[in-house]
Amino acid sequence: MSALPSGTERAIEGLRAEALEHGTRYIYDRIGERLAPWGEAGRARCRADLNWHLDFLLGAVAAGHPGPFVDYLSWLVELMRNYEVPGDSVDGLASLLQERLTGEQWAEVAPILAAGTQALIRRAMASASSAGDVLRTPSADSGVGHAMRQQLVAALVAGDSVRAAGIVSEVTRESGYIRMGERLVQPVMSAIGEMWQRREISVAQEHLASAIIHQLLVREFVSAPFADPVPRSVLLACVANNHHQLGLRILADAFELKGWSVQFLGADTPTADLLRQVENTRPDLVALSLSLGRQIPVLKDVVARIRERLGPESPRIIAGGPGLAGLGFLCSRLGLDGCYPNITSVPEIWP
Ligand code: B12
Structure with a gap:
């Protein structure tokens, strides 16, 4: 390619x-x-x-x-x-x-x-959708109740970090860190996004919600049970111009909890630097995130360049994020080895 x-x-x-x-x-x-x-x-x-x-x-x-x-x-x-x-x-x-x-x-x-x-x-x-629809999406089902998600949305919109902490802790205790991220945080943040889109909350409230969730994830992560180290390494990055790093952060945490050695490059990683880092550190796996479909040309370019530079020594390359939601069938066309809608579908995490 x-x-x-x-x-x-x-x-x-x-x-x-x-x-x-x-x-x-x-x-x-x-x-x-x-x-x-x-x-x-x-x-x-x-x-x-x-x-x-x-x-x-x-x-x-x-x-x-x-x-x-x-x-x-x-x-x-x-x-x-x-x-x-x-x-x-x-x-x-x-x-x-x-x-x-x-x-x-x-x-x-x-x-x-x-x-x-x-x-x-x-x-x-069509009539406008509502945030309630997002909280009920099938991918978000099982394990975490709809009411719990609604309560967390309300706490975040109110900027009530204490109440939000209680809900996040309770779900982590019952379902574990990874499932909490996937089945509570993902649909709840999706609902926050829809509320912003419908002008029901301000940009400030959306930013505050993200910041609170970020802090609570750190808090839960440090007290989660870590597996013994395994000799596997992963490099995770949001492609250039993707500023949404929360989802990829949870994926990075999931790898770390499984004992992997993790490099998390975070948001908006310039392609040239990403390539250099892959070439210099040779991870077993590269995981890329994109939030908007307009980032697809960058993703395709990154994947092609890694393969061009490393040839048969290329790592396995996977991608996910809202920019690929419902578009997993494009996986091989984009040169990827895997395209996943969430964390538990990544075979390295949930074999
Ligand atoms: C918080 C947020 C922001 C924050 C991000 C802060 C941060 N530190 O991450 C900020 C303010 C930066 C932001 C900016 C923008 N945002 Co925004 N944002 C959101 C919001 C509300 C939540 C994102 C989030 O954290 N979700 C929680 C995580 C846990 O879920 P996730 O990202 O989906 O990740 C999960 C999976 O996708 C998966 N995953 C993610 N990456 C990967 C990678 C791999 C390899 C794998 C296997 C899995 C995987 O695992 C995660 C856990 O299950 C979403 C709403 C939504 N539907 O997601 C909008 C949303 C994505 N944003 C949107 C928009 C429009 C924007 C802006 C263009 C707004 C603007 N006018 O400036 C900018 C674009 C910036 C850019 N160039 O990237 C739209 C996109 C619409 C579209 N269809 O194109 C959304 C959907 C909101 C909406 N409903 O309108 N945003």
Whole structure:
């Protein structure tokens, strides 16, 4: 697999500046009147949003599947509804790309844009989801009760770290550290995210919730039972531009509890430094996390470059995180050895 972006990706990248101008004009020609209350800031916001559209479109092109673009637009349309920003379409981008890409490149991109348009229509007609739905997701079920999750959400939203500590400790006592992270923290933080998305809580409350959870994880981790050391090593990193490190931190802790030697590089790791660290330290396993589909090209690039540099001595490379949710089937297309939705599905952790 090549580490380089494909011709189509490069062509879209080359059209970026023009696409932002064209797309913004296209939207203002159609619904400019409804956007008037935002003044000049509205145009800047429009360009910024189109920039994101292109990033996620590139994520889908790199994956060879519309999934990352469709998921993003479904999320975006709900966010815009909550912010009472008038409807969106990808028609402006599509018209420019159709005109400027070669026939072969357009054949690659057109089905992705068409799937995105379908998603926008579907989502615009669907009713908004609620945080309660997230707390009930099947992956979150078993072991930890729905009521417990609701109580933790309430404590975090209120910034009540003492009450949150009591709940986290109780679940850890009953289910162990790893299951607590996966079945309590993951769905609860997902619900916090949905509440932010629906403007029910502020960014400050979301930040506070993350900070409290971070502290409580440290507290539970240090008193969890550690296995004897084993001669296995793992390097964990969030790919460049992924600032969501909580989930990967729990995975790192899970490896440490199993006796592995762990290097946790944390959030937003620059690709060149990540590669150097893998090359210099030769871990048995590399675990990468991504939070948004727009990070797929970076993930693909990192994986290809590790394999290019280390050849048959490459470590096993796995990935996960919200940016790959529901897209596990892309695993081999991205050059990965494994793609997992959560921690207990990683065979090294839960054989
Ligand atoms: C906290 C948070 C943040 C914090 C992160 C703080 C930190 N120190 O980690 C900050 C403020 C930085 C942040 C920023 C942003 N965020 Co945010 N964030 C969240 C939130 C609420 C919780 C994330 C979390 O900690 N979850 C708890 C952990 C335990 O769960 P997890 O990450 O899913 O990890 C589990 C699994 O995925 C898995 N896993 C994770 N990595 C890996 C790796 C491997 C190898 C394996 C096997 C498994 C695995 O294991 C974990 C445990 O089971 C989520 C909501 C959500 N649904 O997750 C939004 C969310 C991910 N964020 C979102 C957005 C939009 C953003 C911003 C763009 C906001 C903005 N406008 O700036 C930025 C982007 C920053 C960036 N470039 O990365 C959206 C993404 C929407 C989308 N579909 O694209 C979400 C879904 C919120 C929402 N509902 O709208 N965010």
